[in-house]
Every structure is written in structure tokens, then in C-alpha cells.
Amino acid sequence: MTQPTDETRITSVLQEERVFDPPARFSEAVGGARVRSLEEYRALHRRSLDDLPGFWAEEARELEWFKPWDEVLQGDLPEPKWFVGARTNLCHNAVDRHVAAGHGDEVAIVWEGEPTPDGAPEVRRLTYAELQRETARLASALTTLGVVKGDVVTIYMGMVPELAVALLACARLGAAHSVIFGGFAAQAIADRVEDAGSKLVITCDGGWRRGQVIRLKDTVDEATRLTARIEKVVVVRRTGQEVAWDAARDVWWHDVVPQGDPDFPCAPMDAEDMLFLLYTSGSTGKPKGILHTTAGYMTFVHATCKYVFELRPDAGQLYWCTADIGWVTGHSYVLYGPLLRRVPTLMYEGAPNAPAEDRWWDIVERHRVTHLYTAPTAIRALRGWGDQHVKKHDLSSLALLGTVGEPINPEAWIWYHEVVGGGRCPIVDTWWQTETGGHMITPLPGATPTVPGSCTLPFFGVDAAIVNERGEEMPPNTGGLLAIRRPWPGMLRGIHGDRPRFLKTYFGRIPGMYFAGDGARRDARGYFWIMGRVDDVINVAGHRLGTMEIESALVSHPAVAEAAVVGMPHELKGTGIAAFVSLKRGFDAGAALRSQLVQHVAHEIGALAKPDQVRFTTSLPKTRSGKIMRRLLRDIAAGKEVTQDTTTLEDYGVLAKLREHEEE
Ligand code: WT7
16 A cells, blocks of 8 residues: 555646536437437436436446346445346447347448558458357357357457457356457566466457557467466467467367357346456556456446447447557457447548548548547647648538546647547546446546536436545545445446455555545535556556556566556656666676667566656665655656656665655
8 A cells, every 4th residue: 555645646737727618419419319418417416316226227228138137236345236137248239239129230340451552551341140159159269279158269360350349259158368468578468368267368460550460379389388278379360470389289270160050049147247358557566357257237337438439329420539458458349349339330441641641630631430439648649749640631521529548738628629629529528437437427428518628527326526545525626535335337337356456455444435545525516636657657658557567577687676667747648657767786787788778678567557767776775664766856857857867776765865855
């Protein structure tokens, strides 16, 4: 646990007064907003909290159930059960249900590859009928390869259509998927495979990124040398380069999937059966497998897509969330949510600046994208590349913009609103987490006046509050801990294999409430302002990393005696990574070792965890009780006086002595 002095650390104190009312024409643009005024929102929100089971039962009835529930909600935080006794299947609701209702020929997924060989990118469109057939075949093929209901299948792929098929096929047969973002290294795969006890991995030969091939299969091969658990590897051919092959272990997707049974049925799943694991960073070195279950997650993701994005079938919408499916945003809002709503979802394989810096705007124009959902880090980068890239394209199809992952700075918000949205699109700034499954605090686009930088108000059925350690609510504009006081259907049901850690991390801090790990405040309007993580988690370019994980990676290098990692302000990434390192005797601090250490972290965790700064010090600053003085290090990292390249040996221990009284 961090020092109490850190808890209300304010990373941004925004005094933003500009208020943007929901644009009047928005409602027409999406075929009629559901909730059209703040009063209506408030009444519905109150009603949802007065009768949680009633509210969620009504939402759940919009989906199909093989067997209805006996009870909507049983028990309370920390371990509630939702839709007890019900049976359903997520793939059935996202795919088969639409085919059965006569929509088999409609497009479910629009996929665009990164390379543009003759200027024309490769585009594939998958209908619900094709998705049904392909998920059935893969589910059947996986069964032949030994996967049974309740197993965990690891997925390590690029953003190709087969990735969507892979998740849905797991849901179809009742195996949980554990998707690992393609930027993670072999050790990270091996650790997650071990923790999940997963025997089968689905991967690609490679993926495209800025015209380069990322050799995914090689990384999985390396992981198979680090863990003995992996028995089978299914490989999608995407990039076509030579790959090493182990005939006893590896099979090509194109050899096994066409053999699969196209009528393989959707398994009837208990409401609380595991749907997926998704590993995310926490405040210790070991990533935790966040566990989500079937019925509650499905109902929550469906409802948030309906109210927050106003996704509705037959309204000519084309929805694009730019997240990778390797993150929770991709699970809930690239794949499951839009498919549950029967709105076509766009998947783009590559980078926003390949082949040119207008690639996203080109995609929006060519496909007539109506909904764009992305992260502040991307918005800052796109803004930095210049308005000319945006203005070159006709973005008049856009009706709604969304942001997620970190607090958005008002300049980026205003740019998104004016330049991208032409001033006519509402922006939904959605606060949520891997653990929450879906949106928790967010504007409703037809109802909530927005203020740049605020995620505004809680979603229906969400009882969010700013409290202190005793659970007492804080007065307006006073920083505190962001907590959720009542259960919601999309919440995590545990950390895989570690119930004590689940109870301690999320419910051990504030009596009776879910603690999100964020500091926040509410303004006089009641709007929420997220101030950032109050634990040892940093949010780097919208990717969540544990400082301890990076520290462990550094310390595993033979030259390193001790390491401390903190976040630092970074213009594009929001938060950058600063590493303070003391060396073992006999090693020379210098540029060569610095770049070796950066590479070492990339090799141990993945390129996304590369420190932006490595500073050598003879000793790390510590309090009398031996705790590393992280606040001091954060101040030093944020300071402008020392630059990475001119820093040589510095004794931060001296600074520590000067500052000691401040930290204790
Ligand atoms: C952390 C969760 C939810 C999908 C992406 C990240 C930060 C998320 C916002 C937002 C300010 C935000 C929080 C949260 N965060 N959305 N709209 N405004 N901060 O999921 O990796 O589980 O990270 O991201 O700090 O705790 P995640």
C-alpha cells in the first residue's frame, strides 16, 4: 500500500468552465436519442438505484436466454451473483440470434488491413451468417484439439478478423479466452499461460505495424520454451513469412478450421460461468487475471452500448473503436457490444500513421464511420500531426465521438470536438476499467451537458461516490477515493486463482465498497473529475502498467542492484515512465547500459513498458523506515533541470535527506 500522503495526489486540477449542451441535431443523426435531458437522466438513474434488480431485468429481457433467471441479483458486494439460475450464451446473442431473426446477410464486421499495396487497402466484410459458420467451425476444431468447456484458451494475435472469430468461438463452446495484447513479450505470455493453466494458444505468423512485420509466432515459440504448459498452437497465416514449425504442436488455422463442423452449437452457459480472463497490472509485480462471467457482462455491455453510444440496428450506423482487442476496451466495445446491438463494427489492423498521418481520417471518410471511440493519447498525437490531415477528408458521417483510458486534457477535447467532430458531435468521456467490464461514469450523448475533462455522471445502476478511507462522502471539489457502493452486472467476479488478493485489492480499503484505485473529485454540479491512480499503477498512453512490474524487470538485469519506477508527465503518452536505477559494483553507468536496460525491459515485458528515462544513482532515496520516496522521485522526474542524456551519477540519497520530513 502506498503512503497516505500519496492518496489524494492531484495530477491535474482542472478549472474548466466551458459547458457544451447536447447538440440539438444529435438525436436525428442517430435515429433518436433515448434519454434527452438531464432531468430525464436523473429520474432514470434514481429509479435504477431504487430498484437495481428491476432495472437490470428490463435490460436483460432485450437479450435471449435459454433458461430465464430465478433471481436477478443475489447477495451484495464483494461477491454478488447476477441472473442466478439463467442459461445463455454470448456468441448466441452476438451472432446466432441475429441470423435466426433473418439478419444473416448483414455486415457484422468491417475489417481493414494496414498495407495499402496499390493505394487500395484490403477490406473484408463478415456477415452474421459467416461469423456464425466460422465461429462454429473454430469451436469445433478447438474441441477436436482437446479444448473443453471451462478451459482457458490464450489468444495472441494481431487485429485480424480471425481474432474476433477466436473470441466468439471460445464463448460459443464455453472456454474462457485470455487475450494477450500483441505488444507483450514471451515472458509475459508464459506468465499468463502459467497462471491461467492454459494449454492452447491461438496466434498469427505475424502482424502488420507501420509496414513492418511483428513476428508473433516467434514470440509464442519463445514462450513455449519458458513454460511447459503449451500443448497446441493454432496459427493464422497473415503476413506469410517463414515461421519455425513444431509438427507435434503447431497447426495452421487454414488446415483445421475448414474441417470443423459449421453447425457446432452454442453451449448453454450458466449465468455465472467464466467468460474470459484478462490480465492487467496491479500494484504488485504480478499481473492479475481479471475474471468476467457470462450473463452480467453481456447485459452490461449491451446496455451501455445502447445508452452511451446510442447504437441501434437499422439506423445506418458504422461504429469504430480504435482499441486493440488485447485490451478490455476491445473486448467490450470493438467486439461484443456492437455485435450485441447488431451495429457493424470496424476493425483496423495497423497504426494511425501508416502509410500516412491521415490514415484514420481516410478510413472514416471511405467507410462513412458514424461513431468514433478512441483514447486521449491518440487524440494528442493526431492533433500534433496537424489539422491539414483531418481537413483533407470529409468527416460529415461522424455523429458521436468517445474517449477512454485516461483523463483528457481540455485542449485535446476541444480539438476533437471542433476539428474532428465539426462542432456537431457530442463527446462521451467514459470512465471505466478492466475490472468494471463497461462504462461506469459517462455522459449520455443526448442528455448530459459536457465539460471538457470531466467524465460527468454515473451510468444507470452505478452508485459512484468520492469518499475517504472510512467510506464517508467528501464535500464538493475535495479530492478523495473513487468508490462504487452497489453491485453492477459487469463487475469482475474475482482475480483468477487469488481470492484473498481480490478481496484485499478492491474491497479491503474502504469498508463495504469497491475501490477503483483512482483519486477523483466531484464539482458543484456533481460531475466527476478523475485525478489519476492513487496506487502504484501508471497509465502510459492508455495502457496500464504496474511500476513494480517494470522494477522487477530492471532488477532481473545482472547490472542492476535496485530500481524504482515512477510516472512522469509526457506530452503524448499522458504519463511516461521514469526509472531510477542503482548499479551493482563493477558496472559503469552510461549511454550503452542505459539503452541495454531499456531493451531488457522491452524483452521482459514488451515495448510498451520501455522507460522514457533511465537515471542512474548511487542510492535510491529512502525514508527512515526504508520506503522508497516515490513522491520525491516523481518530482525529480517531472523536473526540467536534468535531461536524460546529460545525467550521470547522481546521489538522490542526498536529496532524500533534505526532503525526508516531507514524505513521512
Ligand atoms: C484506468 C483503468 C477502461 C478501458 C481503458 C483502460 C483510467 C479510464 C478514464 C477516463 C480518466 C480514465 C483510470 C482507470 N481511465 N478511463 N475516461 N478518464 N481516467 O482500462 O487498463 O483497466 O485502466 O484507466 O485511471 O482506473 P484499464
